Amino acid sequence: MTEQPVIKPANPCFSSGPCAKRPGWSVSALADCWSGRSHRASGGKKKLQQVIEKSRALLGIPEDYLLGIVPASDTGAVEMALWSLLGERGVDVLVWESFGKGWAGDIRNQLELDDLRILEAPYGELPALSDVDCDRDVVFTWNGTTSGVRVPDGSWIADNRKGLTICDATSAAFAQDLPWEKLDVVTWSWQKVLGGEAAHGMLALSPRAVERLESFAPQRPLPKIFRLTKDGKLIRGIFEGATINTPSMLAVEDALDSLNWAESIGGLPALHRRCDSNLAAVEAWVKDRGWVSFLAQEEGTLSNTSICLNLTESWFVALDEARQRGAIKYLCNLLEEDGIAYDIAGYRDAPPGLRIWGGATVETPDIEALLPWLDWAYAEVSNRYQS
Incomplete structure (x- = not known):
């Protein structure tokens, strides 16, 4: 069983719209x-x-x-x-x-x-x-x-x-x-x-x-x-x-x-770098995971803002769409209840999956802190649906 992580994102707002406020906003x-x-x-x-x-x-x-x-x-x-x-x-x-x-x-x-x-x-x-x-x-x-x-x-x-x-x-x-x-x-x-x-x-x-x-x-x-x-x-x-x-x-x-x-942070090049850094963190994580992949099929078309993910293991693929959406909802509820991530379920018309906003107002350390929690939540969902 995957152990529950300790470090939490400082800002759990990963919604794809409205999106996280800029760092330090009040x-x-x-x-x-x-x-x-x-x-x-x-x-x-x-x-x-x-x-x-x-x-x-x-x-x-x-x-x-x-x-x-x-x-x-x-x-x-x-x-x-x-x-x-x-x-x-x-x-x-x-x-x-x-x-x-x-x-x-x-x-x-x-x-x-x-x-x-x-x-x-x-x-x-x-x-x-x-x-x-x-x-x-x-x-x-x-x-x-x-x-x-x-x-x-x-x-x-x-x-x-x-x-x-x-x-x-x-x-x-x-x-x-x-x-x-x-x-x-x-x-x-x-x-x-x-x-x-x-x-x-x-x-x-x-x-x-x-x-x-x-x-x-x-x-x-x-x-x-x-x-x-x-x-x-x-x-x-x-x-x-x-x-x-x-x-x-x-x-x-x-x-x-x-x-x-x-x-103040360097204009458009700095904004681009922040988005690219967020995507890079997710790319490195996905590369070493067997249960998740990008929804985008071609690397050159991969978004650095709306980062959409598929669950790929056979037990999930075998579920009908209603049960797949139920599994995603359960995973997201686990993360929301612990204040880890808000609003990361895929869009209602998209295939059942996850969507992490990686826009410029999101800090890369928060993305990096989120990813181990995704492993933990996935393990919890997998155990529930396969038991």
Whole structure:
């Protein structure tokens, strides 16, 4: 029987969204919040603009791209792009996990586009990127949050493309290299790699995307919070701190705190190193374990943020899905009861397994402290289900 470890993670928060706060965070970080005042007053608008400017600088977004704060987290940002931009030409949607599948469903069932191709692969794999037609619009997630699979790079995206690339990058931004020249629309939220609060999204637009907005008017009604143009012209205020709806200034202050922290530790290279270090710790552990493997099938597609794991021993594989999910729940409950790890079960639509967030706000020593506890909890579950 595996002996129960002694050392516990200092921070047991391994959720894939909302994610762990940055090291050393406390409510005192919000002391300078613009509360009780209009977000359209000069001080509030200044803070919103600071989030935009700091995000642009940290991510290295090209100067001719526009960046704005939009409602409803990354979901709102993606939907805004889909509803406002699609329909001018055919669309390819890449699906290999639940969020990409959701975007494909919305395009097919809500936008009701006729010229739609869905390029799909099972969890753990990528669709054939060589099949993508970049003269069509392309919609895809850069990093599959629910599968732990990311695209390896942007080489498959044509430089001379005629279509737009619309990239949901919420669990990739700040953690993985994004080739901005290949991406026309990029979305993310504050709640992922920098550990900010939920409810607000970020939307980056290339000049090509802006040109589409001002030259193409979709033949469908657009809800107010999705409207990026007025009388055929881009609403520039969205990208200058004038948000479409009222933002939470507490969340804005928290976003500024996380961006300031990122700057203080060395910017984007430091954030990437922290994520890569977390993945490396899990990789070394998995290599020496016979009962667990990565859900991702190819090493070059392995996510360094949403680290998804399969249980592989025969007794688990032989269970039906309901019992597999029961075993995972039991394992996770053991860890949660001891304050070891919170929220590490795989996503509800993914194959039964584990998901450990390895984003930049997670400390590698906490990952390293968690791993022996996974061995212990697995042994407890194995004994229970085989007895």
